[in-house]
Amino acid sequence: MTSGEPDVQLLKLSFIPVQCVIGYTVCVNIHVHKSDLGAGQEVGRSCIIVEFKGRKIMLDCGIHPGLEGMDALPYIDLIDPAEIDLLLISHFHLDHCGALPWFLQKTSFKGRTFMTHATKAIYRWLLSDYVKVSNISADDMLYTESDLEESMDKIETINFHEVKEVAGIKFWCYHAGHVLGAAMFMIEIAGVKILYTGDFSRQEDRHLMAAEIPSVRPDILIIESTYGTHIHEKREEREARFCNTVHDIVNRGGRCLIPVFALGRAQELLLILDEYWQNHPELHDIPIYYASSLAKKCMAVYQTYVNAMNEKIRKQISINNPFVFKHISNLKSMDHFDDIGPSVVMASPGMMQSGLSRELFESWCTDKRNGVIIAGYCVEGTLAKHIMSEPEEVTTMSGQKLPLKMSVDYISFSAHTDYQQTSEFIRALKPPHVLLVHGEQNEMARLKAALIREYEDNDEVHIEVHNPRNTEAVTLYFRGEKLAKVMGCLADKKADQGQRISGILVKRNFNYHILIPSDLSIYTDLAMSTVTQTQAIQYSGPFMLLAHHLQTLADDVEEIEVQEKPALRVFKAITVIQEPGMVVLEWVANPLNDMYADAVMTVILEVQSNPKAQKAVQQNTSKKVDEETYTKRVEIMLQDMFGQECVAKSKSGKSLSVTVDGKTANISLDTRVSAFPPSSSSHAYVLICQRLCNWEREGVGCRMPVVSKRALSSVYQ
Secondary structure, eight states, X not given: OOTTSOXXXXXXXXXXXXXXXXXXXXXXXXXXXXXXXXXXXXXXXXXXXXXXXXXXXXXXXXXXXXXXXXXXXXXXXXXXXXXXXXXXXXXXXXXXXXXXXXXXXXXXXXXXXXXXXXXXXXXXXXXXXXXXXXXXXXXXXXXXXXXXXXXXXXXXXXXXXXXXXXXXXXXXXXXXXXXXXXXXXXXXXXXXXXXXXXXXXXXXXXXXXXOOOOSXXXXXXXXXXXXXXXXXXXXXXXXXXXXXXXXXHXXXXXXXXXXXXXXXXXXXXXXXXXXXXXXXXXXXTSOXXXXXXXXXXXXXXXHHTGGGXXXXXXXXXXXXXXXXXXXXXXXXXXXXXXXXXXXXEEESOTTOSSHHHHHHHHHHTTOTTOEEXXXXXXXXXXXXXXXXXXXXXXXOTTSOEEEOOSEEEEOOOOOOXXXXXXXXXXXXXXXXXXXXXXXXXHHHHHHHHHHHHHHTTOSSXXXXXXXXXXXXXXXXXXXXXXXXXXXXXXXXXXXXXXXXXXXXXXXXTTEXXXXXXXXXXHHSSOOOOOOEEEEEEEOOSOHHHHXXXXXXXXXXXXXXXXXXXXXXXXXXXXEEEEETTEEEEEXXXXXXXXXXXXXXXXXXXXHHHOTHHHHHHHSOTTOOOOXXXXXXXXXXXXXXXXXXXXXXXXXXXXXEEEEETTEEEEEETTTOOEEOOTTOOOHHHHHHHHHHHHHHHHTOSSOOOXXXXXXXXXXXX
């Protein structure tokens, strides 16, 4: 059976139904194994592996912005890509998806990949730009434009709040803020829920909504820790400081460089600048350029996915498109740039490792009138991070040393949560386990300490905080519950309290359902098959004699015809057909019917092998043995069948009890009635006890049909 098919167990079940949902709880230790291949005590090359119940999920597959070639990749060599079932991409930033084309095209990965619609649209253009501006040799390039294009066919999309399932892994996503299309993924496997936030922001800005707080409580929260315990300044104050800094630079005749990634924070800053220029006529002669080879394509994407933005933008779009700017021009390359007089240029990439932003920086850094504003988070090892330490000189891409005279300002518009947002988010969800990722070592350690302090005196909420390093594994244990749900026709029937119901237990991935056989093809890809057993036995006696003896075994012997041949139906399950010189038994194979067939065959063989049987029947079949002899015979017979230790006589001597595997049947010797506890399912057990009593009462002169204890036990277990 392949892994994609249900694991079907054919069992006889006996449950007590409650509102058509039947459950059984199993206390088990479930462990989730999680390791960081990237973003463990660092920012960059986010890549997290979650292993659980034989399933493996990769969360993001980014590159390190400060490194090049294979060095920029996560530690993929520590895993087997072929074992990954599912890959989820949170958003389009390079540190979260930059290695995806390489992973999809150049490894043995055969799983499925998902991201939101907006992320997929922007991913294509953003990584295309990355390939073009990367300042490394073709041999060191991780992938080509062709690899990127081919990877697009392997990426599937998911809508926000849409539930999907892959290999038993259920997942859906929530709005994460941060950038257009950014998603937080909730993953559920066998009832254990894991929330991966990716990069998220709980603060609504000019065009993006705040990250949602899921209504479902996760068991594990994997959350970013980029800003540690820092508190962001208020949005209004930050925007005012940004606009004033830009105004000061152009007022002194300088050129203002704002390095940004082509998509993401760039659109937020463009909205701010366009509005500020609109309100300051004295600046209308100073041009603002959005310098990116993807400028037009990027804006087309943003105009397409307005519905994924906040309510303010959605209302405004019905009047005029806010992304059609009045004071901002697109700049494809330096060839189209007339560098005369003051100007504002927003250029990519954001960390100035290469590309247009690096060219402009090297061209302008020696003039003290000019200024650069770092508006986003900067990773260690990048030029943007380096100049924030105010060095006296910088090294160009060609190796030349240049004095750094231009002003450097850091005004963070990075849409990551600060400590206040992070702690409020955790407080709302109260997850038992919090795993910190995507943060520098010191910031992450401070955040961990702050969260531990916050909950150390809280007796109601117990939260474990982990901050693993790259390649360090975290193993968590849970107590799980298995629940089997009754479905189909079986669920339509109203069941009384204490009523026994039975069906087929179907296990698919980590879900259990109980169905009747006819519903299998409706709710699964399976069909119910039956095995019909046929047994021919030599028999030369009268057929009615056989019917007489079978009636002493079963009360429900029915005379029928099968293909115009005399036949008997015994126990409503075994058909005995008369053939010349033999009888043929037919029955549908299952443990209970097999036992009935054994009993019927024993009777047939006894009658056939005992020539006195016919004479005994023709004589006085009503001859009775005395009560003392009868009682002794029944007791000996039961002891022989079930074991001497299992049979006990009452003090009055009027009843016997038989106990097997903790289940007891009481047999009245006066009335030949057997009683058993409601919890017992041993219908066959009681039936045989009744037949034994009847047989002794009838005084039939043949030996008793013997049914093995093993056969009985197999039924009522």
